[in-house]
Amino acid sequence: MRRVVITGMGAVSPYGKGVDLFIDSLIAGKSAITSLSELAEIEGLRSWVAGLVNDIDPKEIPRKYRRSMSKMSIYATLACREALNQAGLTAEHCASGHLGVAIGSTTGSTQATQEFFDSFLSTRGLEQVKSTVFFKIMNHSCAANVSQILGITGRTLSPSAACSTSCQAVGYGYEMIAFGKQDFMLCGGADEYHPLATGAFDILNAASIKFNDHPSRTPRPFDYERDGVVCSEGSGILLLESLESAQKRGVNILCEIIGFATVSDPSNIANPDKASITRCMQLALKDANLEPSEIDYINAHATGTIQGDIAESEAIAEIFGSKTPVSSLKGHLGHTMAASGALELAALVEMINRGCLIPSLNLENIDDACSNIRHVRELETASIKAAIKNNFALGGINSSLVIRRYKKDD
Amino acid sequence: MTDQQIIDLINTSIAEEFELPEENMKPEASLFDDLELDSLDIVDLVVVLEKAFQFKIREEDSIQEIRTLGDIHRFVINKKKELNKQ
Numbered sequence: 001m002r003r004v005v006i007t008g009m010g011a012v013s014p015y016g017k018g019v020d021l022f023i024d025s026l027i028a029g030k031s032a033i034t035s036l037s038e039l040a041e042i043e044g045l046r047s048w049v050a051g052l053v054n055d056i057d058p059k060e061i062p063r064k065y066r067r068s069m070s071k072m073s074i075y076a077t078l079a080c081r082e083a084l085n086q087a088g089l090t091a092e093h094c095a096s097g098h099l100g101v102a103i104g105s106t107t108g109s110t111q112a113t114q115e116f117f118d119s120f121l122s123t124r125g126l127e128q129v130k131s132t133v134f135f136k137i138m139n140h141s142c143a144a145n146v147s148q149i150l151g152i153t154g155r156t157l158s159p160s161a162a163c164s165t166s167c168q169a170v171g172y173g174y175e176m177i178a179f180g181k182q183d184f185m186l187c188g189g190a191d192e193y194h195p196l197a198t199g200a201f202d203i204l205n206a207a208s209i210k211f212n213d214h215p216s217r218t219p220r221p222f223d224y225e226r227d228g229v230v231c232s233e234g235s236g237i238l239l240l241e242s243l244e245s246a247q248k249r250g251v252n253i254l255c256e257i258i259g260f261a262t263v264s265d266p267s268n269i270a271n272p273d274k275a276s277i278t279r280c281m282q283l284a285l286k287d288a289n290l291e292p293s294e295i296d297y298i299n300a301h302a303t304g305t306i307q308g309d310i311a312e313s314e315a316i317a318e319i320f321g322s323k324t325p326v327s328s329l330k331g332h333l334g335h336t337m338a339a340s341g342a343l344e345l346a347a348l349v350e351m352i353n354r355g356c357l358i359p360s361l362n363l364e365n366i367d368d369a370c371s372n373i374r375h376v377r378e379l380e381t382a383s384i385k386a387a388i389k390n391n392f393a394l395g396g397i398n399s400s401l402v403i404r405r406y407k408k409d410d
Numbered sequence: 411m412t413d414q415q416i417i418d419l420i421n422t423s424i425a426e427e428f429e430l431p432e433e434n435m436k437p438e439a440s441l442f443d444d445l446e447l448d449s450l451d452i453v454d455l456v457v458v459l460e461k462a463f464q465f466k467i468r469e470e471d472s473i474q475e476i477r478t479l480g481d482i483h484r485f486v487i488n489k490k491k492e493l494n495k496q
Contacts, residue, residue, distance in 0.1 A: 063429045067450070127460065127468070131453035 004177045005246050005406060006254045008087030008239030009346045010079030012190075014051035014232050014333060017078060019086075022343070023350045026332050026358050027379060031216035033230055033334050039195055040212075047198050047207035049215045051232030051334035065149040068135035070109030071192035073145035075235035075339075080146050080186050083239040088251050089184065091151055099184040100154035100176060102169040103143040103237070105338045106162050110194040112136035142190045142235075154182050160338075163301070164262065165189040166236060167341030167391035167399040171260035173240045174401075183245045188342030190235035197231040197337065200394075204270060206305050207231075219304030219335070220362040221328035222313065222370040226304040232334035236342030238349075255349045258386070259288025259402030269396055272308045276398055277315035281388060284400035285319075290386060292320045295402075297357055297387040299348045302328030303335050304362075310369045312390065317372035327376035331361030341391040345401065352384045352405050416463075416490060417483050423462045424479070427454060437480030445479070455482075465489060 011018060014032030015025040025032070032051040039048040058066060058074050066074065080103075084094070093099050112133055119128045135141060140158035147156050155176065159168045166189030173185035191197070201207035208228040211218035220226035246253050261283030265276035285292060298316055302309045316326055329344050336343050351357060357380040366375060386404040393399075411419075421435040430445060441447045447455065456468050463486060467473060470489075476482055 064446075064448075127466070128457060130457055131450040 001178045002180055003243035004174045004240055004257045005243050006238050006257065006349060007241045007246050007251050008083035008085070008089070009254065009349060010082030010237040011234070011343055011346055012053055012056060012075040012079050013234040013336070013343055014053055016053070016055040018082060019346055019350070023347060026329060026347055027356070029332070029361060031332060031361060032232065033215040033218060035212055035215045039198065042195055042199070045195065045199055045202055046209040047202050047228070047230070048212040049208060049218060049230050050193055050198060051230065051336070052193055053233050061149065065145065068132040069145045070112050070136040070141065071233070072105050072109060072190040072235070073136070073142045075192070075233070076103055076142040076146050076188070076190040076237065077149055079188065079190070079235040079237040080150060083186060083237045084150070087239040087241065088249065089239065093184065094150045094152045097153045098182060099152055099186070100156065100173070100182040101143050101147050101152055102157040102159065102173040102185055102187045103146055104159040104161070104165040104169050104189050105142050105191050106160065106165065108137040108139050108141050109192060110196050111192065146186065161397040162393035162395055163335065163337060163340055164391045164393035164397040164399040165338035165341065167345070167389065167401055168262050170238055170240070170257070170342060170345060170401060171262060171399060174257045174260055177240055177242050183242050185240045186237055187240055188235060188237035189338035191233050191337040191339050193231060193233040201229045201231065208304065217362055219330050221300065221302035221304045221330050221360045222309050222366055222375060223363050224365040224367045226306065226309065226367070228305050229303045230334035232336045234336045234339045234343060236336070236339045236344070236346050238342055238345060253406045255352060255403050256406045257401065257403050259284045259290070260400070261287055262397065262399040265396035265398055267396070270394060272311040272392055274311045274314045276396070277311055277390070277392060278318055280398040281315065281319055281390065281400045284388060284402050288386070288402035290402065295320060295324055295386055295388050296384040297351070297382065298324055298326045299344055299387060299389045300326050300328040301390040301392045302360070303330050308392065309367070312392070313370040313373050322372055323374055325357055325376045325380070325382065326373045327358060327360040329358065331363065341389065341399070345389050345403070348387055348389055348403065352387060352403070355381060355383060357382045411490065413487050416487050419462055420459070420482055420486055423458050424455065427458045435479060437478065437483060439479045440477060441479065459486065463490065465493060
């Protein structure tokens, strides 16, 4: 098995374009959440808050490629370009067959689907349908569009597991390189905001509804007053590479991926389960060949739902006890859905390299039911050798990644 | 609608849809070589023209003969005249 490292990262987040802006905003404790008046106009929708991407220019992408892209593919493309650029990879690498793609989204573009059915149902015909609509709706839209514009000829994989999507994408990319099937993988996820995302959680009574007038105060991971998910959009991408290749190219190595696990939780399609989350983290630790005591920080999934945060904190407490620092970045970002795993992993990589821990925003009063773990409450200086990143999805799909700081002599 | 108004509407609609500079919208411009449209764009071109002029042309055999922007001008002008006669 080959060792796998991260040599490039890209981000399009609700803060805007670029990893530096993303990390600086997180460290500054900025909320990316705003109130949207158009959500208040939807009958039955009680949550009117979201984290939207602004300040990007889609016309950076030539029309011939952009015409088949919805917003999520545009986000993914911009993030991929940033990751490739940081890794020093060129069009030649993309066309080599040694570079693949593992990028997923929760669904294809809901907006494009809506526009199709608006036309289809009003005319009962297909005559107003443009040629590129299907390319925005198909489930592998992001991965396919990224491969097209970047001229990638290696493997293309498009995992789709809602909130676990990009954690799985990174994990599967890691395994492909470890097994020697590809030398480089662009891994991550993307999602674009549509009111139906918020609606899906609101129908389940799992969307935040009490802070519509104070959007920066929600979501509230692990907090006593937390009341649910806030949906956001964006894309996070990591360029994975075999250690051998990175050393040969003399490129800066950002971190090493050493463990991955993903499990199915058949106990309930909607409710998180402590036992399954525990099992997922244990399997990831086993894959990394680490003991729980060797983990210095846990970047939690914690979306700010009542049940999910309790299940995750109990699972963490069972494995790691009450000393290992834990925080969630959902308080800053909201839930970027299929992008969340990769965006938050990029933040974790930066935390490791900058020697700091970013606290859970909006964690003012820890819920008693989540108090069995050590919460990061303010920006901390820390030496992190190894850390775990969790993502858990509706549908009962749990996933965890273990990464460690890379040192040349390790 | 005068012929010039038809030509202007065609040029504006195509330039907007395919993000082309107005100065490129010359009658002799080849759709493929000069305006750099491709087969997917031609599908959308029909949708754009049908929407702009409120007619149905997808099944017209003479569409297959269109090569230049001027061919589109002539096709639409003729089609409008034909429809006005009916």
